[in-house]
Amino acid sequence: MLAEIKGLNEECGVFAIWGHEKAAEMTYYGLHALQHRGQEGAGIVTSDGDNLHLHKGNGLINDVFQQDEFSRLKGTAALGHVRYATQGGGGYENVQPLVFRSQKGSMALAHNGNLVNAYMLKNQLEAQGSILQTTSDTEVLAHLIKRSGHMGMEDAIGSALGMIKGAYAFGLLTEDQLFVALDPRGLRPLSIGMLNGAYVISSETCAFDIIGATYIREVLPGELITIDDNGLTSRRFASPLQRTLCSMEYVYFSRPDSDINGLNVHASRKTMGKELAKEAPIEADVVTGVPDSSISAAIGFSEATGIPYELGLIKNRYVGRTFIQPSQELREQGVKMKLSAVRGIVEGKRVVMVDDSIVRGTTSRRIVRLLKEAGATEVHVRIASPPIENPCYYGIDTSTKGELIASNNSVEEIRELIGADSLAYLTAEGLENSIVKGKDSTEHGVCQACFTGNYPTEIYPDTVLPAYKG
Ligand code: SF4
Numbered sequence: 001m002l003a004e005i006k007g008l009n010e011e012c013g014v015f016a017i018w019g020h021e022k023a024a025e026m027t028y029y030g031l032h033a034l035q036h037r038g039q040e041g042a043g044i045v046t047s048d049g050d051n052l053h054l055h056k057g058n059g060l061i062n063d064v065f066q067q068d069e070f071s072r073l074k075g076t077a078a079l080g081h082v083r084y085a086t087q088g089g090g091g092y093e094n095v096q097p098l099v100f101r102s103q104k105g106s107m108a109l110a111h112n113g114n115l116v117n118a119y120m121l122k123n124q125l126e127a128q129g130s131i132l133q134t135t136s137d138t139e140v141l142a143h144l145i146k147r148s149g150h151m152g153m154e155d156a157i158g159s160a161l162g163m164i165k166g167a168y169a170f171g172l173l174t175e176d177q178l179f180v181a182l183d184p185r186g187l188r189p190l191s192i193g194m195l196n197g198a199y200v201i202s203s204e205t206c207a208f209d210i211i212g213a214t215y216i217r218e219v220l221p222g223e224l225i226t227i228d229d230n231g232l233t234s235r236r237f238a239s240p241l242q243r244t245l246c247s248m249e250y251v252y253f254s255r256p257d258s259d260i261n262g263l264n265v266h267a268s269r270k271t272m273g274k275e276l277a278k279e280a281p282i283e284a285d286v287v288t289g290v291p292d293s294s295i296s297a298a299i300g301f302s303e304a305t306g307i308p309y310e311l312g313l314i315k316n317r318y319v320g321r322t323f324i325q326p327s328q329e330l331r332e333q334g335v336k337m338k339l340s341a342v343r344g345i346v347e348g349k350r351v352v353m354v355d356d357s358i359v360r361g362t363t364s365r366r367i368v369r370l371l372k373e374a375g376a377t378e379v380h381v382r383i384a385s386p387p388i389e390n391p392c393y394y395g396i397d398t399s400t401k402g403e404l405i406a407s408n409n410s411v412e413e414i415r416e417l418i419g420a421d422s423l424a425y426l427t428a429e430g431l432e433n434s435i436v437k438g439k440d441s442t443e444h445g446v447c448q449a450c451f452t453g454n455y456p457t458e459i460y461p462d463t464v465l466p467a468y469k470g
Pocket of ligand 1: 450451
């Protein structure tokens with residue numbers, strides 16, 4: 001599905017490299033591979049051993065970086081970030097990496113996730129005299145590090161991480177060290193690779209492939225990694241808890257060519273499609289997937305049922321972005337511009353339309369209508385994840401509960417609203433089977449809170465602050 005029209009948005013992507021002559025350029029390419037995780041802002045900070053050099057801006061990587069910038073981004077270490085900004089949090093000052101100066105030296109921070117106690121910590125910090133300049137919760141961590149009684153950076157970061165709660169995958173670059181940390185439940189993905197002796201860190205492994213780096217391992221929940229000219233060292237800042245990796249990374253967000261926690265995303269989506277076919281079979285003539293993220297699940301559904309997979313919907317890749325258009329009518333027009341139903345494939349056919357999820361339902365209704373206008377006699381919608389009934393507090397903008405169609409309507413009511421001939425969702429059990437079956441659930445468990453309401457961390461009354469998402 002198309003993120004910008006669906007109302008379901010990833011918050012960020014982080015990439016870093018240590019010990020490479022072309023650190024800024026490698027980071028630029030790495031961020032390109034992570035562009036789907038955020039299109040609102042991008043930045044790269046480098047270290048030449050004495051100073052940090054930053055360039056960032058609003059927009060896509062190609063809007064923010066031209067050739068000139070790279071001559072200024074000196075050094076063999078770099079930290080980069082792509083950002084999706086929620087309403088009210090999209091100003092230039094919130095584009096990461098954020099650079100801070102203190103008695104401990106300079107530090108640049110980039111973050112993927114959301115701290116559930118950021119607002120509480122911000123109030124505490126301000127009461128103690130800190131002045132926060134941005135509305136990003138990343139800055140809260142910076143102030144906690146600055147105020148730590150520890151002089152050494154690693155200890156200061158470790159003690160600051162002990163105070164924050166929620167989902168976070170952090171990169172932190174100083175003049176002479178790179179630090180990387182993942183929250184104790186490992187809600188967000190973060191991997192380590194190597195490129196000709198240089199260490200590489202990325203939110204997704206697809207960024208390793210684009211620069212020719214080799215995957216080494218995952219950053220572990222509760223792990224703080226320090227990389228400098230002496231190599232890589234690791235310590236635990238918290239005991240690892242039952243892993244609850246975001247299942248939506250598999251369902252929708254991550255690129256199909258990425259491996260997360262040892263499982264390829266395309267393969268997991270195919271399994272979701274197969275599980276869905278087992279749970280909700282239907283007689284039909286063709287199966288089609290909503291491009292791009294639902295195609296793998298549609299192939300799985302087709303393989304399991306024997307109904308041929310066809311390209312019944314295609315995406316026009318060269319239309320302008322439409323998510324900033326304010327009205328529903330214009331957003332729906334955006335769907336029409338971006339997706340076309342292929343008449344020659346669907347005309348006179350009973351079509352199974354596989355999609356990864358339904359958020360507000362407006363996009364699904366529009367796509368069902370596109371297929372029927374193109375001559376489909378029946379449209380059976382199959383969703384490769386359970387109904388999204390609850391908001392996410394961990395860095396994914398899922399819309400508020402009131403906007404989520406499944407929190408206010410039964411499956412039958414949703415079917416009617418989107419105009420489908422039948423509608424079925426994958427169960428939470430089916431989703432879990434697709435991702436963790438046969439594996440140690442302590443290490444491979446997933447969060448399904450937006451489906452089930454079982455949040456893996458404490459949620460504070462003032463947690464939902466869109467402007468605080470990083
Ligand atoms: S609530 Fe949903 S979107 Fe948020 S981390 Fe959990 S699975 Fe992912």
